[in-house]
Amino acid sequence: MAKSKRHKKKKKGKKAHRRSVHTGGLYLEYSGHSQIAADNLEKFRRHLDLELAIQREKIIDYLQSALSDKRKPLKFSEWVRIVPTRFASDPLSTVGSVKGVGGRFNFGKIDDAQFTPFDCLYIASDRNTGLSEYLQRDPNEVEKGITAGELNLLPENPSCFGVSGNLQHVVDLTNEKNLSGFLNLIKKFKISDAVMQMADELKIPRPKVITTLEDLMGQLLDPNFKYFSNFLNVPSNSQWFGQICHSAGIEGILYPSVRAIGQCLALFPDNFLDCDSFVELTDAPASVVTRKLEGRTIEPSPI
Numbered sequence: 001m002a003k004s005k006r007h008k009k010k011k012k013g014k015k016a017h018r019r020s021v022h023t024g025g026l027y028l029e030y031s032g033h034s035q036i037a038a039d040n041l042e043k044f045r046r047h048l049d050l051e052l053a054i055q056r057e058k059i060i061d062y063l064q065s066a067l068s069d070k071r072k073p074l075k076f077s078e079w080v081r082i083v084p085t086r087f088a089s090d091p092l093s094t095v096g097s098v099k100g101v102g103g104r105f106n107f108g109k110i111d112d113a114q115f116t117p118f119d120c121l122y123i124a125s126d127r128n129t130g131l132s133e134y135l136q137r138d139p140n141e142v143e144k145g146i147t148a149g150e151l152n153l154l155p156e157n158p159s160c161f162g163v164s165g166n167l168q169h170v171v172d173l174t175n176e177k178n179l180s181g182f183l184n185l186i187k188k189f190k191i192s193d194a195v196m197q198m199a200d201e202l203k204i205p206r207p208k209v210i211t212t213l214e215d216l217m218g219q220l221l222d223p224n225f226k227y228f229s230n231f232l233n234v235p236s237n238s239q240w241f242g243q244i245c246h247s248a249g250i251e252g253i254l255y256p257s258v259r260a261i262g263q264c265l266a267l268f269p270d271n272f273l274d275c276d277s278f279v280e281l282t283d284a285p286a287s288v289v290t291r292k293l294e295g296r297t298i299e300p301s302p303i
Contacts, residue, residue: 064248066181077164088159090289094119101229103265105242121267129262130209165279
């Protein structure tokens with residue numbers, strides 16, 4: 001009797017996830033394949049970080065100056081601050097910004113030994129934009145009867161507060177040309193042959209320096225910016241950018257919302273200490289802990 005032929009099932013290949021790496025002022029692109037062992041990818045990342053950190057430190061003053069030279073004053077009114085209702089007694093608190101891995105432009109608890117956390121206050125130009133950023137999706141979205149908050153597994157509805165302020169030193173990312181000087185510096189960085197060889201061995205595309213404003217803005221506004229800090233214990237592109245702004249004494253970063261048509265502000269209150277900048281609530285009840293953030297009211301969050 002002839003043996004019947006058995007047809008082997010073809011294994012479905014795992015899709016590559018497109019991600020970007022930015023290390024200390026340098027923005028890089030590569031594709032991370034999910035089948036790569038985490039320890040090998042971590043080793044690759046640490047080698048890359050080390051050599052780029054050395055290059056970054058050599059020109060850190062120039063990087064800071066390139067951003068400081070483009071800073072401008074900004075006065076705003078009737079913006080909004082969105083917080084979980086359980087924290088509604090102190091909506092201007094920045095404690096939450098250093099929990100978890102942090103926000104788009106600040107370090108949280110990624111790896112305290114290497115990346116020191118720093119506080120950030122996030123606000124939006126209008127309620128819809130604020131809720132979209134808070135929920136990371138359209139707040140009006142309903143999927144099979146499930147609301148946006150329920151889709152995000154949020155236990156409660158957020159609270160919304162009006163915010164006004166006056167800032168002296170803000171970097172405006174709504175005009176990408178403000179990053180030209182910064183880009184001209186980071187695009188001169190070099191990647192060693194050793195790192196390139198590691199990428200080849202991992203079978204991932206070789207990292208490359210980003211050389212256009214379009215690509216740079218793409219990194220700063222990446223919707224999935226927490227990918228690296230969550231899975232590889234390394235800050236995202238935008239978090240590194242925020243760290244450089246923060247270290248330069250810049251008080252805030254104005255940027256277009258990734259989720260809505262409005263704008264957002266990432267504020268660094270501890271940089272208010274040597275100037276007249278402030279942020280204050282405009283419609284909060286008398287029971288709130290802090291109504292106004294200015295130099296004399298700011299204390300660093302406990303780490």
